Amino acid sequence: MKKFVWPFFALGLSFCQEKVAPPEPVLPVPHERQIAWQELEFYGFVHFNMNTFSDREWGFGDEKPEQFNPTALDARQWARVAKEAGMKGLIITAKHHDGFVLWPSAYTEHSVKNSPWRNGKGDLIREFVDACREYGLKAGIYYSPWDRNHPDYGKPEYITYMRNQLTELLTNYGEIYEVWFDGANGGTGWYGGANEERKVDKFSYYDWPATHELVRKLQPNAMMFSDAGPDVRWVGNEHGFAYETTWSNLMRDSVYAGMPDFDKWASGQENGTHWVPAESDVSIRPGWYYHAYEDHKVKTLPELMEIYYKSIGQNSSLLINFPVDRRGLIHEKDVEAILQLAAKIKEDFSINLAQEASFEASSDRGKGYEVENLNDGNFDTYWTTPDGQIQASVEMDFGKPVSFNRFLLQEYVNLGQRVKAFSLEKEVNGTWEKIAEGTTIGHKRILRFADTEAQKIRVNFLDGKGIPVISEIGVYSAPALLFPPKISRTPAGQVTLTAAEENLDIYFTTDGSAPKPEVNRYSGEFDVPDAATVQAIAVDPKTGKSSGLGRVDFDLAKGSWKPVQADSNAVKSIDENPQSYWTSSKNELILDLGKEISLKGFTYLPMQARYPSGYIAEYGLEVSLDGKSWKSATRGEFSNIQNSPIEQTVRFDPIPARFVKLKGLRTTDGNPSTFGEFGILTR
Ligand code: FUL
Ligand code: CA
Numbered sequence: 185m186k187k188f189v190w191p192f193f194a195l196g197l198s199f200c201q202e203k204v205a206p207p208e209p210v211l212p213v214p215h216e217r218q219i220a221w222q223e224l225e226f227y228g229f230v231h232f233n234m235n236t237f238s239d240r241e242w243g244f245g246d247e248k249p250e251q252f253n254p255t256a257l258d259a260r261q262w263a264r265v266a267k268e269a270g271m272k273g274l275i276i277t278a279k280h281h282d283g284f285v286l287w288p289s290a291y292t293e294h295s296v297k298n299s300p301w302r303n304g305k306g307d308l309i310r311e312f313v314d315a316c317r318e319y320g321l322k323a324g325i326y327y328s329p330w331d332r333n334h335p336d337y338g339k340p341e342y343i344t345y346m347r348n349q350l351t352e353l354l355t356n357y358g359e360i361y362e363v364w365f366d367g368a369n370g371g372t373g374w375y376g377g378a379n380e381e382r383k384v385d386k387f388s389y390y391d392w393p394a395t396h397e398l399v400r401k402l403q404p405n406a407m408m409f410s411d412a413g414p415d416v417r418w419v420g421n422e423h424g425f426a427y428e429t430t431w432s433n434l435m436r437d438s439v440y441a442g443m444p445d446f447d448k449w450a451s452g453q454e455n456g457t458h459w460v461p462a463e464s465d466v467s468i469r470p471g472w473y474y475h476a477y478e479d480h481k482v483k484t485l486p487e488l489m490e491i492y493y494k495s496i497g498q499n500s501s502l503l504i505n506f507p508v509d510r511r512g513l514i515h516e517k518d519v520e521a522i523l524q525l526a527a528k529i530k531e532d533f534s535i536n537l538a539q540e541a542s543f544e545a546s547s548d549r550g551k552g553y554e555v556e557n558l559n560d561g562n563f564d565t566y567w568t569t570p571d572g573q574i575q576a577s578v579e580m581d582f583g584k585p586v587s588f589n590r591f592l593l594q595e596y597v598n599l600g601q602r603v604k605a606f607s608l609e610k611e612v613n614g615t616w617e618k619i620a621e622g623t624t625i626g627h628k629r630i631l632r633f634a635d636t637e638a639q640k641i642r643v644n645f646l647d648g649k650g651i652p653v654i655s656e657i658g659v660y661s662a663p664a665l666l667f668p669p670k671i672s673r674t675p676a677g678q679v680t681l682t683a684a685e686e687n688l689d690i691y692f693t694t695d696g697s698a699p700k701p702e703v704n705r706y707s708g709e710f711d712v713p714d715a716a717t718v719q720a721i722a723v724d725p726k727t728g729k730s731s732g733l734g735r736v737d738f739d740l741a742k743g744s745w746k747p748v749q750a751d752s753n754a755v756k757s758i759d760e761n762p763q764s765y766w767t768s769s770k771n772e773l774i775l776d777l778g779k780e781i782s783l784k785g786f787t788y789l790p791m792q793a794r795y796p797s798g799y800i801a802e803y804g805l806e807v808s809l810d811g812k813s814w815k816s817a818t819r820g821e822f823s824n825i826q827n828s829p830i831e832q833t834v835r836f837d838p839i840p841a842r843f844v845k846l847k848g849l850r851t852t853d854g855n856p857s858t859f860g861e862f863g864i865l866t867r
Contacts, residue, residue: 226501343391411446416461433452433453540582593656668735763793805846
């Protein structure tokens with residue numbers, strides 16, 4: 185109860201009352217190093233190594249040290265960006281699958297010491313840890329157990345090599361907070377020129393127990409990551425999403441790094457034997473490494489917010505990757521995106537309405553475990569119930585009606601993860617109505633729901649592995665996420681506008697004028713069969729604030745067009761879905777537009793799938809009135825399409841056309857031409 189008590193009375197009471205014994209832990213419980221680590225919550229990955237220069241995701245191992253040559257490398261920029269983004273640490277790819285190492289290791293020549301960078305005198309791990317320390321960040325190391333360069337990979341000698349390198353990394357660079365062992369390993373590779381496939385028994389080859397012991401000896405506080413932990417586990421996907429039900433408990437002895445059916449284990453287990461919390465890793469772009477052709481695919485703010493809530497909000501830490509570019513810098517677009525995320529997180533959690541609320545619990549355990557501990561901003565103080573009372577509730581009174589849409593809970597997991605089911609209710613005229621519910625809580629759980637108004641709310645702990653032990657509760661009113669609405673059109677010409685959040689209003693125009701709040705509100709799909717510019721803004725009805733402008737220049741709808749070629753997949757080049765594409769073995773796309781038009785140009789969107797193939801670099805466009813005799817309309821090149829596979833626009837003098845033929849005269853990689861989306865211009 186957070187009510188006024190006479191100070192003397194309170195004092196007297198505290199003298200005569202003994203602090204009650206804490207609850208028995210529910211096993212497993214975290215180790216001290218895990219308790220310290222979970223406070224970090226948000227940290228960054230730096231994927232920067234040979235792949236940056238070979239433009240690959242997984243190098244084969246036959247790359248040359250000379251290829252590693254950043255032009256303006258500045259690890260302090262990485263650290264500055266991470267710090268500004270609210271991250272607490274950074275982890276760098278000291279060695280990836282291709283085997284190239286970022287420090288002058290005594291055990292290999294495949295290293296920065298033989299690269300042109302800093303005339304072979306550079307040590308990137310040194311620069312990295314120094315930069316981290318300067319900015320108050322923890323420094324971590326990614327070390328790939330798989331090595332496609334090393335001649336001994338697959339033999340016992342390689343394990344010695346790996347341990348020698350780990351010893352260098354964990355001895356010479358001060359405190360390392362996390363050591364990241366990748367589960368991807370074994371397969372084809374260069375292997376010192378052998379050029380073959382080498383399969384290893386992922387369970388036994390690395391003798392993990394001995395490797396772990398070495399890391400422990402050298403860095404007792406470091407968290408070791410892999411699919412199987414031992415200290416922190418993979419979340420099972422690379423989207424950055426943990427699960428509605430996420431346990432930090434894991435049947436660790438049944439799991440090993442790189443095991444094929446890890447999916448089953450990724451969300452942890454209620455009856456897991458060991459404490460191995462989840463870490464959600466995700467790249468800010470599709471690839472882990474930098475590729476100029478992904479400059480237009482940096483994750484948007486709505487996507488990043490979704491990641492935040494599904495990782496940190498679902499009992500996981502969040503590891504966001506920066507694919508550092510060839511200069512050796514985090515790209516401007518990535519910087520912009522991560523700072524937008526940081527600003528939005530700050531905004532969402534700027535005012536904790538629970539701080540001023542008075543709390544009342546159905547019961548408490550006694551002195552030291554009172555309900556006031558729930559909103560004192562201190563994780564180490566907690567509320568809990570008498571032994572055996574698994575079901576309990578906590579009521580919060582804000583003193584006046586308030587509006588909110590986020591509910592945050594933290595379990596005092598130092599005594600084990602317990603809660604299995606809980607619900608959140610609000611009081612409406614003396615009765616309780618459910619707002620939201622959840623299963624596990626763990627270190628942190630954040631529920632999102634529509635704006636709700638109430639003076640009193642209550643959380644009910646319905647089921648658990650033991651009595652609830654709760655550190656903190658937070659209630660927030662996150663401002664709407666104002667982001668330009670998505671504008672899409674079906675081939676038939678129906679336009680849909682979508683805002684980042686449901687409760688926003690959308691206003692739009694189709695005549696080229698700027699959309700204004702309160703004028704022409706979007707209420708559902710509308711038809712745009714002809715050429716028109718659709719512009720839209722999202723507006724928060726509560727504040728009147730508007731998003732930036734969304735804009736698409738549409739031309740004729742494609743509904744009545746028909747591919748002339750027999751392949752049923754050809755339609756994917758005109759289905760208005762940028763993700764689908766058609767591969768033409770003849771390097772041409774022929775369309776019947778259904779009627780004669782005056783053609784003034786065309787658009788070509790290369791395929792947008794993760795790994796590019798068949799981008800047209802040199803094109804020819806031909807037109808026909810009868811589908812038989814063809815005439816050239818234009819020819820040319822898409823100069824920078826390899827690096828920037830965005831929609832290409834070509835204009836020319838008007839020419840009558842009923843049929844069009846886009847020819848791929850040359851593709852960037854020599855593969856058959858692919859067509860993501862084709863469009864025409866009539867204005
Ligand atoms: C994966 C690797 O194969 C990727 O290249 C990347 O390093 C990612 C973080 O882990 O398993
Ligand atoms: Ca507390």
